[in-house]
Amino acid sequence: MTVISHGRTRRAALMSAICALVVMGTGFTGCSAPDPDEGTNGVGKLPAETIQKRTRTAAKSAASVRLSGTVVSNGATYTLDMRLRAGGGSGSVTSKNGTFQLLRVDEHLYLKADAEFWDQQDGKEDGGSPAAVANTLDGKYVKVPTGDPAYKRFSGFTDKDMLLDGLLTLHGTLATDGHHEQSGVRTIRVSGDNGSGGTLDVSLEGTPYPLRLVRAGNAGTLRLSDWGKDFALSEPPKEQTVDYGQQLPSS
Structure with missing residues (x-):
């Protein structure tokens, strides 16, 4: 291509x-x-509002997607590399506390990290020292209780529809901003308020999937790829899983 x-x-x-x-x-x-639209899917000739609607519909109907890049949320910066589909997702997240793996299968959310990541918690939940807790959880899939604050914070990173609904929104007056290219694929760019409200590159080849998003307010840049490519998603082996109970160690 x-x-x-x-x-x-x-x-x-x-x-x-x-x-x-x-x-x-x-x-x-x-x-x-x-003609820059010759041989394309034709969305480059449409009004910006129509292009955004088309690409949101395409994203929602796709069975899966890979999402990579940075997201700034509530003052924290996360670097994501997630594969998402109906029923869950998996991948890595890097925050100021380090890198950890997320896996969600239906309602079951797991967090996997090394001892250094877990060593930042205080060890009070089980009466043990931070080092003891860290060694216990090192490299294990820790099941996150649904009532734990971490569940609400991180499950959204594994929810395709919820994540895309929040991300694929440009702010302000929409307009097209020329023809571009992402990873060898021709795109039409849609911007909000001349770029201050974010920009979205939409594929001009095949289905009009969103391929690159620059969020408003310097809130991150994301690449969207592997649309519709299936991937395996299953519960981790029991011997590699730790059920920590009602609350995770704070970290």
Whole structure:
């Protein structure tokens, strides 16, 4: 796909150069630049509001997606690399406390991290020392109780529809902002308030999936890929799982 797209770009540049030479040499004015929407899915010719509706519909109907990049939420910055589908998701999250793995299968949410991550908690929940708790949980899938604050905070990172509903919203007056390219795929960019309300690159090839999102207010940049590609999602082995009870160690 990258080769094809780059080929189109080179051909377009060549045609523009030829046209410029013809115009300068002969005064002929009938030569025009190639249509940037030629051979596309056509959404580049639509109003910005319609493009946003089309891409939100496409994202919601897709069976799965991979989401990677940064998100700023409640003053905290998270670096995500998550694969999401109906019924859950899995992947890694990096915060100021370190990197941890998230896995959700239906309503069961698990958090997996190393001893260094868990060593930041205070050890009061089970009366043990921080080091003892950290060694117990090191490399284990810790089941997060639904009533624990961590469940509400992190389960959203594994919920495809909820996450995309919150992310794929541009603020302010919408407008198209030219043709671009993401990972070799031609896109049309939609912006809110000239970019201050965020920008969204929408695929011009095949289904109009969102491919890149720059959130308003410097709240992060995300790439969206692997649309519709299935992946395995199952409960972790029991021998690798720890059920910590009613509340996780604070961290």
